[in-house]
Amino acid sequence: MPKPIGSKDDIGKTEFDLLEPRFIEAMAQVMTKGAAKYKPYNWQYVPQFHQRYLAALYRHLIAYHKGEVIDQDSELPHMAHIACNAMFLFWSDLRDGNPDIR
DSSP: OOOOOOOOOOTTSOOGGGSOHHHHHHHHHHHHHHHHHSOTTGGGGOTTHHHHHHHHHHHHHHHHHTTOOBOTTTOSBHHHHHHHHHHHHHHHHHHTTOTTOO
8 A cells, every 4th residue: 555645835935954954053062152151142232242243253254264264262163153243243133123134
């Protein structure tokens, strides 16, 4: 007897399986270290938010551009730090109601 074939209406939905799981894990490791060093969600309350997180993103980007793959302080990939800083800036745009973010 043939197995029944199921259906699922997921056409056009966000394809989270396209994300690289090791990249997501590296971001979570950066966030975990940050939460241990400061406090969970502390990043949301940093004064001069945009200036400081954009500067941090650039520091990690420049270190990566110069050939340093792993951050010496955290021992985690610079790319994961870059992604976390980008996430912080994205979150800030959402929080501030930026109309260009949908």
